[in-house]
Amino acid sequence: PLVAIQNNWNLNFTQDIFHWVLGEYALALLPNSENTIPNWLFVVEKTPELTALIARLDHIASTSGFNVSSLTLDGQTISAWTQITALSENNTSINIDAKIKGAHTTLDNYEIFASDLKILKAVLSQKQKSLLENTQFQNAMTAIPQPNQGYIYLNWENSQNILKRHLPLLKFVEVLDKPLFDHLQSLTISSYSSEPGILKGGVFWQLH
DSSP: OHHHHHHHOOOOIIIIIITTTTSEEEEEEEOOOOOOOOEEEEEOOOOTTTTHHHHHHHHHHTTTOOEEEEEEETEEEEEEEEEEEEEEEEOOOEEEEEEEEEEEEETTTEEEEEESSSHHHHHHOOOOOOGGOOOOOOOOOHHOOOOOOOEEEEEHHHHHHHHHHHHHHHHHHHHHHHHHHHSEEEEEEEOOOOSTTTEEEEEEEEEE
C-alpha cells in the first residue's frame, strides 16, 4: 500500500518526508471504497524542520500539477492540494471542477496531513475515539518493551481487506493458520535494540 501511495504522489518517503521528521509521528492507512489505493493520515509533531517539510510537499504537489490553495473547514484554515479543471457547458458558461487530492492543517502541536477532507474533518471534530483510548492499543503498548525505536500497529479486523488486496500471499498464510487469524484482533511489531549491529524486535498478537 505504501508503494502505491508513493507512486501516486511521486514521493520518496525516506527523502521527501522522514528525512525532515525529527519528532513524533504517526502514519495510518484507511479503507477506501472508491479506489484500490487506501486513504492515508499522517500526523507529525511540530519542530523547526516542519516548515521545510511542508514547503517540500507543497512543491511536490505543485510540480505534479496540483494547485496549492487555502480554504476554511469548520472554522479551521486548511491548505489543500487540488486538481482544477474547467468544464465548458456552453458558449457562455464555464464551470470549475475541483478535486482535492490532499490537505493539511495545524492542530495544537501537530501538523495533520490527509488524503481526504472527510478524514481531516473527522479528526478536527474529534468525534472519533482516540487510538490512545482504545483498549486493544493500550494492551499492545503495555506489552512492548520501553524504550523502543517505534512500532507498527495493525488493527487486523479493520485492515485485513487492504492488506490482502496488496499482499496476496497473506491469503495463503491465513489458510495455513486459519484458527489464529479467525481470532486475531490486532498485531503490533516493534524494534528495541540499542546495540550496534544487532537488531532485536518483538511481535505482539492480540486475540479474542
